[in-house]
Amino acid sequence: MKATSEQAKIESLMRDVDRTLLRENLKLTPAQRLEKFVNVARFTSELRRAGERMRRRAVQTAKA
Amino acid sequence: VSAEFQRLLPTLVKGGVDSILVGGVAGIVHGSARMTYDVDLVYSRSDENISRLVKVLAPHTPYLRDAPEGLPFTWDVKTIRSGLNFTLTTGLGDLDLFGEVIGGGSYDDLLPHSLEVEAFGVRFRCVDLPTLIHIKAAAGRAKDREALAELRVLLEEQNKR
Numbered sequence: 001m002k003a004t005s006e007q008a009k010i011e012s013l014m015r016d017v018d019r020t021l022l023r024e025n026l027k028l029t030p031a032q033r034l035e036k037f038v039n040v041a042r043f044t045s046e047l048r049r050a051g052e053r054m055r056r057r058a059v060q061t062a063k064a
Numbered sequence: 065v066s067a068e069f070q071r072l073l074p075t076l077v078k079g080g081v082d083s084i085l086v087g088g089v090a091g092i093v094h095g096s097a098r099m100t101y102d103v104d105l106v107y108s109r110s111d112e113n114i115s116r117l118v119k120v121l122a123p124h125t126p127y128l129r130d131a132p133e134g135l136p137f138t139w140d141v142k143t144i145r146s147g148l149n150f151t152l153t154t155g156l157g158d159l160d161l162f163g164e165v166i167g168g169g170s171y172d173d174l175l176p177h178s179l180e181v182e183a184f185g186v187r188f189r190c191v192d193l194p195t196l197i198h199i200k201a202a203a204g205r206a207k208d209r210e211a212l213a214e215l216r217v218l219l220e221e222q223n224k225r
Binding site: 006009010011013014016017018019021022023025026028030031033034035037038040041044 | 069070089092093094095096097099181182183184190204209210212213214216217218221222225
């Protein structure tokens with residue numbers, strides 16, 4: 001019963017998966033998929049650092 | 065994910081470490097569009113492999129992730145032999161090392177269910193998509209439901225090709 005309920009939850013989530021992203025990824029080789037991942041990871045890391053700098057500046061401005 | 069991530073797999077491969085990529089990065093190899101922040105590997109528990117693993121990662125200062133400051137942790141053969149699964153932070157990024165995974169078993173169990181992948185100038189082994197799905201489902205974690213749904217859609221899409 002529990003497994004069936006879990007299965008139903010997964011199947012429901014499958015309807016919301018963006019297949020266009022997956023189809024684009026499937027056009028790439030595994031190595032190209034990993035390169036894309038590294039590029040996205042670099043991009044998000046840079047944004048995270050920018051966010052940290054912004055928060056630090058906001059704290060400094062508030063103290064001044 | 066550390067900017068050094070792309071050095072992690074080549075470092076292990078060049079050091080002769082027998083391991084199989086599982087988890088989110090394995091999903092990416094198969095076409096997943098989900099972001100992940102650590103690398104999950106099932107490593108061989110043979111004495112020789114543990115020695116190689118310790119030697120290769122030692123210069124990258126592995127430490128238990130989110131461990132209380134000052135907790136004694138020595139990265140050596142004895143520590144790895146005494147434990148099984150390790151969630152680590154390293155100079156090459158966050159790394160989860162599994163001696164065994166639920167639904168997949170050990171390195172030797174997973175080997176027939178893995179594929180050779182070439183990337184970052186090296187060849188390494190990655191768990192196949194049906195087994196990755198099986199492992200995720202066996203873990204039974206609520207947080208994995210969306211990832212599991214995506215992997216199942218990926219399998220459907222791959223089967224259509």
